[in-house]
Amino acid sequence: MNEIPYDDLVARMPPDALELFQEMAAAHLESTGNRLFIRTDSLAGTGMTFTGDGSNREFDGFDGGALEELAGWSLLRVSYGSRGSESYRVTGEGQLFFRWLKESRGSAPAQVEDEVQKVVNSAQFALSCPGAARHLSEAFGLLWSGETNDQVVSEIGDHLRKALMDATSEVLGDEARGSQEKPIDRLERHLEDLQLPSRESGVLIQLAELARSVLSLDHRLNHIRDEADTGRAEVSWEEVRRAAFTTAFVCYELDRLQVRRPT
Incomplete structure (x- = not known):
């Protein structure tokens, strides 16, 4: 060589x-x-x-x-x-x-994170889920600032929470049942309507459960200042990072559901 x-x-x-x-x-x-x-x-x-x-x-x-x-x-x-x-x-x-x-290119998790960012920053994702793409972009921009003060963490949590809600609305469409403020309920109803084979259905039901947990974490970050006197552990950058990437992953999988809308 x-x-x-x-x-x-x-x-x-x-x-x-x-x-x-x-x-x-x-x-x-x-x-x-x-x-x-x-x-x-x-x-x-x-x-x-x-x-x-x-x-x-x-x-x-x-x-x-x-x-x-x-x-x-x-x-x-x-x-x-x-x-x-x-x-x-x-x-x-x-x-x-x-x-x-x-x-x-780092460890396997680091490579996965890199691929997640490529997807959510892509023109295709921005076209299919513009609201979610915008909020994720804002959240990751704040994440990479390295700041973990309550103001920044709260803003990140707000963007992540709205990204998941927007992704659900943009993917499921106007005909989806339920309130935009309750994306998990809307997602679960949508999955029921798809009538998927049992094995695939089981995986997507777990996606809905993951979305529920992720939304809860995003909500915690968004309201971190309200927890100052509750005795809960202070938020770490690693927790914020995990919230950002799991939210992005759920949004990506939601985007993939667009090809499986019920007819």
Whole structure:
């Protein structure tokens, strides 16, 4: 491999090539057997068939130039068949680079938090849940200020509480039964109307229970100044962080319910 620090390599590599590499490296590590990627090209783009056992990842319709980019950095080794066909393997250097990528992005919870923020900050989420997106953006902006005084915590709690209420209203629509001030009741009625298979229904019922607990936590933060004389433990930044991310997760799952509205 060319002598270049991994962080510089990430900066130089096209995003689509980096994303493709991570999928290939993950498929390699989660599989056994002859872990070969066999290339096919068509007008729709480049695809690959992976021969390893244990991975269900698919590789279709990407820019074939990404493979040349990865091979040029010695992250992939290319072989040529008798009829000019190309196949690839993830090199030892590629495996080291992939492990560095995973470690540099922090622990699994940290990576989940990063993905949650990407979703709630996306244009698609802002389009489908504008009210929730706005309140979550305000809440996270205050969260990353690092302040935990009662005024800031109360504002964060207010934004989180309104984000969950807005997400429920925006996702379930005007026809949803119940008051906007009682989003959990509205959500539970909506889930009953969906008539889902029992296993999926059980999971979504737990989502409603999670939403209930999250809303309670958001309410505590919003009214933290009222609890000053109750003897309850003072709020910590970690509690505020947990409230923000669990609220964002619930809002994301609510947004996904839009494809399951009853007809």
